[in-house]
Amino acid sequence: MQQRSIEFGVGLFLILGLLSLLFIAFDASELDxxxxxxxxxxxxxxxxxxxxxxxxxxxxxxxxxxxxxxxxxxxxxxxxxxxxxxxxxxxxxxxxxxxxxxxxxxxxxxxxxxxxxxxxxxxxxxxxxxxxxxxxxxxxxxxxxxxxxxxx
Amino acid sequence: MNAVTAIVAFGQWGIIVMCGCGQSVLFLEKFIRRSILNRCRWRDVFAQVYLLGTHSLPVILVAGGFIGMVVALQGFHTLQKFGAEAQLSQLLALSVFRELGPVMTALLYVGRAGSALTAEIGLMQVTEQIPAMEVMAIDPLRRVIFPRYLSGVISVPILTLIFDAVALWGGYYIAVIWLGLDVGTFWSNMKASVLFNTDVLNGLYKSFIFGLVVNWLALYHGYTAIPTAAGVGLATTRTVVISSLLILMLDFMMTAFMLGV
Amino acid sequence: MLSKRNFIIVLFGLSSLVFAAVSPVVLLDQTAIRLIKQLKQHRQQLKQKPELLVKIVNKILIPRINQDKMAQYVVGRTHWRQATAQQRSDFLRYFTRVVISTYAEALHSYSDQKISFAPIRGRLSDLSVVNVHSEIEPMDGPVINVVYQMLREKGTWKIIDFSVDGVSLVQSYRSQFADVLLRGGMVALLKELRARQAE
Structure with a gap:
């Protein structure tokens, strides 16, 4: 049970990070x-x-x-x-x-x-x-x- | 205390500081050397990412949101005097990506996760878990310290990215919904003035360096804490204070370097 | 029969003449001198009949200007290429009148101001276009800076643009005509110019 919530927590964390990165790269900045x-x-x-x-x-x-x-x-x-x-x-x-x-x-x-x-x-x-x-x-x-x- | 005593005390303090620096570097070298070439216990790493990263999320999200909103509000009132409100998104984005994102995330991380790390390791010393591991021929540096270090270093840049994004949205909320700026202008001006390769990436490099330094110091102070309750408290305070100052110093140095002094 | 030494001297003399003739600054200077002389000579007549100014400008200044190129640069690449030969020559006529009247009006208030030209530094032979800077010192007030842009062609230099205090004639007219050209092309522009000149 604890393992599950850890996995979920880490997954959530990484997904949020990835979404932030994509948002920043494509919507908030210009690639040079x-x-x-x-x-x-x-x-x-x-x-x-x-x-x-x-x-x-x-x-x-x-x-x-x-x-x-x-x-x-x-x-x-x-x-x-x-x-x-x-x-x-x-x-x-x-x-x-x-x-x-x-x-x-x-x-x-x-x-x-x-x-x-x-x-x-x-x-x-x-x-x-x-x-x-x-x-x-x-x-x-x-x-x-x-x-x-x-x-x- | 006369002058001579004072100078002597100052010298002693200086020597202690020097020794501390040297010790911490040796500590870093030791746990990296011992762990880097060996198999990694990924389960431990994940567990730590959860504890350090995910548990910091609430702080980061809230702080990011408010910082974005404040910058937008302050920026608007100043830019309005020059009729330059359209530049608000540029001001917000560049401030967040270059400085506020990496530095605030690192400082909040120090307060939330860095102190927790120091306390945890310090507690292990107090309850003699670390000496017990050594007796059982388990290297505490490999088993305990390194996974936490690795997860911490991974977590800080990710937290910075999340902080950046949330701050931008917070600023958007204030600028467009509260203050009535045009939504199209907001995003297109931002996009036009922020370069991913320089502005965003430089901020991420900074946060990576902060991650390397902060996690190292947190673990060091915990590991070398005096194994009493008071000692752990002292170590935690040291982590927070020294890391915070180092973050600000390093930020200045890196900014000067990046802007090409 | 020239001796070898004298021959070389003559050769040098001739070549320095050639160089002098090819310098854009000298050309402008000569033009300015001739212009001023004419203005002084006919001062009385000009007071009564200012239209004479147009004739003087036409005789002395226009030959030094490459009107063709100037007109092309004002209209711009797309529209000039699309224009027929008739449209081009019509525009050239109107535009030349515009340039003459602009200059005539400027000269109208001329009263013995000093005009000086700055020398060209560096190697002239590398350049096909030069900017010649000149200053007009009025009796009272700040100096007026006029820059002549000259194009090298066939051994001489001709004016293709001039700017007063940084404001270029070609650029000004280009901006003015851009709108009309955008909406109706050369046809619309010629119509507008005809209407303007009728006033």
Missing amino acids: YSEGQNMVQVSADFDNIAGLRVRAPVRIAGVRVGEVTGIQLDQHSYRAHVVLKIIQQLYHIPVDSEARILTEGLLGAKYVSIIPGLSERFLKAEGSIQRTASVMVLENLIGKLIFNMNKK
């Missing part, structure tokens, strides 16, 4: 897909990347296709050399595409948005996105606005 898949590396040079961090997402049309894996200063051009890794299957970036750094919402994190260009030729691995736009620095715009308001 990008780790498994083949990633292609491209780069883009920006004049200003203020606030962009490594691991920030890269999006095309709002859909996450990869992430930022490296940010370095190019010593010769004084621009920020940003390395992006894109998921292989989603990788069709025309050579004349544009890379911009946008903010999620108003105060959110920065991410890289790629706007596809019109070329028929696509970037090869290790290629570089030539057209880039810098981060819009909110404080500068606010400063200008305040100045203009005061002027009037």
Whole structure:
């Protein structure tokens, strides 16, 4: 009798644990897909990347296709050399595409948005996105606005 | 007491602490070495999982539920000031998975199961069951200590998982049903911001380490308790205090390591 | 007959000319100088007939702009490909007018402000697109930052976008037109532009 209740108790315990694990894995968190898949590396040079961090997402049309894996200063051009890794299957970036750094919402994190260009030729691995736009620095715009308001 | 006596007393205390640490490590090494390569009495292990794990369930379920509810409530009132209520589920999930889950589960486990372990082993010492086993050529470390250790180490992460899940549901209850946040936003924001490989797994690694340390200390203090009623009481207190402090220290160290100091 | 030494000197001289001509900063600088000269010369006429500004911009600035590419980038890949040749040239016409009037309006309030261009650092030969930063210093108030994005083609550089204080022209119009394009494609966009220009 005691053996039965022990077995039941342990079984219950393990089942609860398993259910919790499944619930957490599937309903409460996202498995990190990008780790498994083949990633292609491209780069883009920006004049200003203020606030962009490594691991920030890269999006095309709002859909996450990869992430930022490296940010370095190019010593010769004084621009920020940003390395992006894109998921292989989603990788069709025309050579004349544009890379911009946008903010999620108003105060959110920065991410890289790629706007596809019109070329028929696509970037090869290790290629570089030539057209880039810098981060819009909110404080500068606010400063200008305040100045203009005061002027009037 | 003048200064010299005080310093001497302090030194003596330091030496005692050092010896205690060394002894506990030797104890760990001894019972693991003796048990790990031999056949395991699974019936004993299961029995212990029942006593340590299943019997801790009520505490874990209730605590998990309330912690989830409190975090949701507090978080909501602060986030509301920034208009960021939608981030509540992210706040809740990350707090629970990374810190509250492993640490609270371990602390509650110490209080419930750790003290019970120490008391049980200590009582065995008082009633001379352990010396009796040695006389009968049964190794008490293999027969008594190791199954309890193994079950304890298995139980702690499982309890953490259950705590995590219950806390999330508690938070859901407050956020969606009480405070009126949108149910779809709640779960999808959570899903989008929690990474299983890092956030959840790191929490589980922490709880595994806590399990290793807490069960070891509980068994050690019980085994080396002064075989009197008062001695057992003292040992139990020691288990709870030292384990709790170690949990918090280790938590800080592991968090710093995981976040890449 | 050139001696060997003189020949080499001439060669170097010519090549430095070539390099100078190929630098986007120099091209922009020359354009700005010509523009300012025209504005100063015709200051009186401009006060009476501001429409002349459009002519000046057309003559001096437009040749430096790659209107085709600019229009394509504003409309976007899907819609440009689906558009017929007629639609494309119609859009190009309207869009060019928009760019001219934008610039003309900016120049309307020009009064001897200083315009300076920042040099390009690093190896120019690697790049096919450059961002040239310039500053306009008004009499009072903060400096205005204008960035010209230029595309290398056939030995020269042409403007494909410019941003004032971080706000890009191409991006602004792209956002403006995106809605219309989404609902009714190029047809709807051309209709809307026609209506706008009629006002």
